[in-house]
Amino acid sequence: MKCSEFLHELTNYLDGVLDEKTKVELENHLSWCHNCYVVCDTTKKTIEIYRDSQLYELPEDLRGRLRSAIMAKCQQQKKRGPQSV
Amino acid sequence: MSTIQPIGAELEPHPDVALVNRVRAGDVSAYDELVRKYDRKVFRIAQHITQNREDAEDVVQEAFLKAYGNLNQFQEQSKFYTWLVRIAVNEALMKLRRRRPERMVSLDEDIKTEDDSLPREIADWSPNPEQQYTQAELREILSKTIQGLPPGFRTVFVLRDVEGLSTEETASALELSVPAVKSRLLRARLQLRDRLGRFFQKRESGDGTK
Numbered sequence: 001m002k003c004s005e006f007l008h009e010l011t012n013y014l015d016g017v018l019d020e021k022t023k024v025e026l027e028n029h030l031s032w033c034h035n036c037y038v039v040c041d042t043t044k045k046t047i048e049i050y051r052d053s054q055l056y057e058l059p060e061d062l063r064g065r066l067r068s069a070i071m072a073k074c075q076q077q078k079k080r081g082p083q084s085v
Numbered sequence: 086m087s088t089i090q091p092i093g094a095e096l097e098p099h100p101d102v103a104l105v106n107r108v109r110a111g112d113v114s115a116y117d118e119l120v121r122k123y124d125r126k127v128f129r130i131a132q133h134i135t136q137n138r139e140d141a142e143d144v145v146q147e148a149f150l151k152a153y154g155n156l157n158q159f160q161e162q163s164k165f166y167t168w169l170v171r172i173a174v175n176e177a178l179m180k181l182r183r184r185r186p187e188r189m190v191s192l193d194e195d196i197k198t199e200d201d202s203l204p205r206e207i208a209d210w211s212p213n214p215e216q217q218y219t220q221a222e223l224r225e226i227l228s229k230t231i232q233g234l235p236p237g238f239r240t241v242f243v244l245r246d247v248e249g250l251s252t253e254e255t256a257s258a259l260e261l262s263v264p265a266v267k268s269r270l271l272r273a274r275l276q277l278r279d280r281l282g283r284f285f286q287k288r289e290s291g292d293g294t295k
Contacts, residue, residue: 007271007275010271010274010275011267011270011271011274012267014274015252035207038207038208038209039207039275039278041209042209042210042278042281042282042285043274043275043278045210045214045278045285046274046277046278046281047246047274049214049215049223049227049281050227050231050242050246050247050277051246051247051249053223053224053227055129055133055224055227055228055231055247056128056129056132056133056141056228057125057129058124058125058128058129058145062142063124063125063128066124066128066142066145066146067117067120067121067124069146070120070145070146070149070150070153071113071116071117071120073146073150074113074116074149074150074153075113077150077153077154078111078113
């Protein structure tokens with residue numbers, strides 16, 4: 001497997017959807033190609049860091065306000081009948 | 086084999102379908118449950134796309150109201166959440182368009198860079214890079230880094246990797262093909278990796294590297 005082929009399969013590899021044969025070839029490539037190993041490892045870390053980051057959490061007070069506003073408007077809409085917004 | 090699997094065991098309807106049906110039958114409180122279930126996710130997605138908190142708040146409201154008003158169009162074979170995400174993404178993109186009227190913003194705007202070359206900088210990271218920074222600093226770094234991605238890449242990354250939608254669900258929510266989602270996801274992941282490397286490959290404070 002060449003580096004460009006590794007890159008092509010990287011997303012499938014990280015998502016665990018590679019067929020067994022390609023997976024073995026890719027892991028064999030990673031065992032000797034340091035650059036691709038680093039790319040694979042740090043890309044995986046990138047995903048994990050974002051997944052765990054709790055970036056843009058909705059604060060509880062704002063959440064409450066938004067939900068009240070949404071539900072009040074839904075109630076109004078219901079009274080008006082089943083018209084689209 | 087003595088046991089017989091109940092027919093349709095795997096095809097059991099998603100619990101949201103029961104809630105949606107209650108709302109359709111006039112029980113507005115069932116909609117409150119759907120809002121509670123998904124408001125945080127919709128907010129995160131909206132904030133990632135618009136990069137603006139007020140816009141994200143608007144998107145949450147508008148998406149839930151639009152979904153409520155159009156509930157009759159929701160097809161039960163798709164997931165309510167994926168359908169809601171599609172509405173929210175469209176609302177968020179509309180916000181971006183209003184803010185940048187000189188340029189139409191679409192998920193296709195950043196498709197020009199289709200090269201499959203290896204990332205430019207390949208330097209290893211320190212073992213626990215996130216621990217080099219305080220929580221606040223780390224959030225700032227992650228936020229700035231992801232803001233630098235074109236909206237189409239950002240959106241795919243957020244739906245797929247942060248919110249955990251499957252590739253097929255992401256494709257459906259964004260009305261893209263599965264190969265298009267995979268291609269954007271790869272580019273988004275590599276670009277983020279590249280940019281985060283500036284902060285994480287060396288053991289020093291983030292000053293001067295932004």
